[in-house]
Amino acid sequence: MTRTALPEPAALAFAVSARDRLALAQALNLLDDRRPAARQCAAAFLEALPAEKQEGGGHLIGITGPPGAGKSSLTAALIQVWRRRGLKVAILAVDPSSPISGGALLGDRLRMHASGADREVFIRSLACRGEFGGLSAEVWPMSLAMLAAFDVVLVETVGVGQKEIDVSKMTDTTCFVAQPASGDSIQFLKAGIMEIPHVIVVNKEDIGMAARKTLSELKTTLGRRTDADGWQAPALSASAALGSGIEALADALDSHRQWLLERGQFAARRRRCQAEWLVKHLREEFGRYGINRLGGEAVLFAELTDAPRRSPIAAYDDLRIRILPQD
């Protein structure tokens, strides 16, 4: 079974860091592989990735918003801007699966077609496979693999209401794309249902009045509110169709990264992302019971953010063993 033989983890990690596209593709396949042997191999692969990229390198961005807001076309436009700035870009595009068949149509490549044949752009689609609140469980480990080879890694998710913001907990910077003339997102923000993203952009400014109105409402709603770290989210408008406002959007995303770096929070943010992933994953598998077995959420977060770097898979397996009753 040569075709399904598992790769040698250290060699694969080396090749991914050396930006070998085939190796990255194989690594993503490996991180998607649920067989126990593959999982071990994946854990070893992630351990073998160079630490500096994982802790302080690149920029991991989440982009989310309601269906039809134009996330993919904005992403396509952002890719162009980043490529002009000499940055290499990887995308993880999460599409919903069919609840009936478990099959999925992965359509984001189509909507991002702007990337054409550029070898410095890498797009992997993922079906959310009905789990993890719209964000596929593989997203975090795959993001780490992509960060080893690309300057910007962007995770695109679709969702409605509060779930769409799950992505914000597992990225450095979250961008929320608001649909002009739809008050939903504003209501969610006001009611505190939705966490505040780091950047809010109203797409389709080309349609005029409605977009301007939504932008001004968003600005009013945000006021001078900041997130838990003290960052004040800017609200912008852009048009993927006209290509306007995209440079400013890229700047706004980068200024959040700079802000994290200047305050020495960048590495902590990455550790927090992993902790969020671990806790969410545990909750999916064991519910509140599992979290309580580990001392409750607050204790667990404190433990995880202080712990030395582990690969998410190895860290998860350790926690899992602590929850499961021992014979």
Add this chain to the structure above:
Amino acid sequence: MTPPIKRDKPWLMRTYSGHSSAKASNELYRTNLSKGQTGLSVAFDLPTQTGYDSDHPLARGEVGKVGVPIGNISDMAALFDQIPLGQMNTSMTINATAAWLLALYVAVAERQGATPAQLQGTTQNDILKEYLSRGTYIFPPQPSVRLITDIIAYTVKHIPKWNPTNICSYHLQEAGATPTQELAYALSTAIAILDAVRDSGQIGAEGFEQVVGRISFFVNAGIRFIEETCKMRAFGEMWDQLAQKRYGAQSEEMRRFRYGVQVNSLGLTEAQPENNVQRIVLEMLGVSLSKKARARAIQLPAWNEALGLPRPWDQQWALRMQQVLSFETDLLEYGDIFDGSPVIAAKVKSLVEGAMAEMARVQEQGGMVQAIESGYVKRQLVTSHTERMRAIERGDLKIVGLNCYRETEVSPLTGGVDSGIMKVDPRAEREQIERLNAFRAQRNATEVKAALANLTETARSGANIMPASILCAHAGVTTGEWSQTLRDIFGEYRAPTGIDIPANDDSRGARAVAIRSQVTQTGAELGRPLRLLIGKPGLDGHSNGAEQIAVKGRDVGFEIVYEGIRLTPEQIAKAALEEGVHLIGLSVLSGSHVEMVEDVFNQLDQVGLKGLPVVIGGIIPESDAALLKERGIAAVYTPKDIDMNGIMVDILNLIRKHHELPPVAAI
């Protein structure tokens, strides 16, 4: 002595044709005219239709395949050599590049000494339906509507006998539309176009009736010929009302529903292809029996279209069918034979009502352009086509020779491999490129540059594109240069695929459920869910097959990556790598499958995916199928493979075989 019977004048008889080169097509046209054909219908090759020169990388394998390559004025002159354009009636199936091909036609006519006012004919020029079917669009919808508008405004003023746009319900039916959908979407397209002409301000209110009067339609006729007759009568009624109420056309003449027909190709079978002859004849009845709703021009497909390119003899047979109907039968001696029939009236009424309701839904969304951009219309068509395919698969929709009465004697018409079709000479592409290079070498570069600069300025300013294009034609601009200039200004577009439709009842059926469980099981054995990449390499935009496989694949549990039409082999290999797919399914209907497969394999090799299983579907002659398998294609599917579930099991087993797993039993 009995007085001579008064007969109606027959419709224009055409054959959709063109291949290899302008010279070869010209010979074919002159032969056809000598056989009693009364008009020309030009088929262009895909590079010409999508605005590429013959030497563009995307044109490889496509030059001269599905039509004639026209790269510049010398090709156009050769195409109509010894055919006086002042007297001919020429229909050109051209859309995104219609303004350019019309400009070349006008320029050649001028060189022949004819005036624009003498010219008669049709440019298809319905780019909106290209987003839904056929797929030879280039630009986004807004600039496309502008190009259509410019051609209409120009011809109404300068080429008054020209039909500037043929709004097509034809291709909607090919994409799966029901008669109601055909009516609704074609008329909604007409509204979008006429509104755009009116709003452009190029034609004043007093001249607008002329514009309405120049709009013509291109319609399909399927095998249900009674319903098709009713559909045509419904079209006439609805158009009359629309022209009068929405656009204030007073004269009856200007409100007349004028249409040409190509009868249905979708229903023609590869199995027992001789049966297509009676299908074609019956379909012709649907657009000729009712005098009130009779076609102005008819072209018939050849009986062996589902096998490959028809030969001149096959096309002659199609022409003779029309001649027998119009000259031998008594059809043209009577008035309308359906007037007063309550059965017909009731059917027409129900079609009109259904179409009006669907048109209202389109208008609610802001009109046809918006309903196309949102993917709504395409999803409706994919849904209808999926239902049709499932009905054939189940046997509820009977197709003789395909899903019933399959036993057959050996056909003397198709005895031996590939004996019943024509093959384009592989040298045609190289020779066309040589002619193009020679043409480029002898033209005046300064003039070309100036003409293109003028075109750029015109496109930017919003002025009518036609005069600048005619100037380009005379200056020696090429098809690729004209198109690239506009690509740079208007941008390019990718239309919604429409495959994001809900799963239908068949996906809950026992067989689909059983396949799904095997797909899931194999996914578990291989560690992750199975992924397929459906790829359409090349310029061909016929996407029905790719769409159906994508939807079916999802419904049996595969994860499907489908990026729509017109991908380069390089993009396909890139996507296969990045997406980690287990198998690639290619779909090619333009006849360029051998070149495409070769290029895809080369690209897969380059990215490190040599050996990944690849299957192909399309109109692929038997000898080519054998050749493709020799080169490493894992399976070849053609239109006679209607068992979609069976194809899925086949694909599953190919993946299993590649991973050295035993096949699953037949499901």
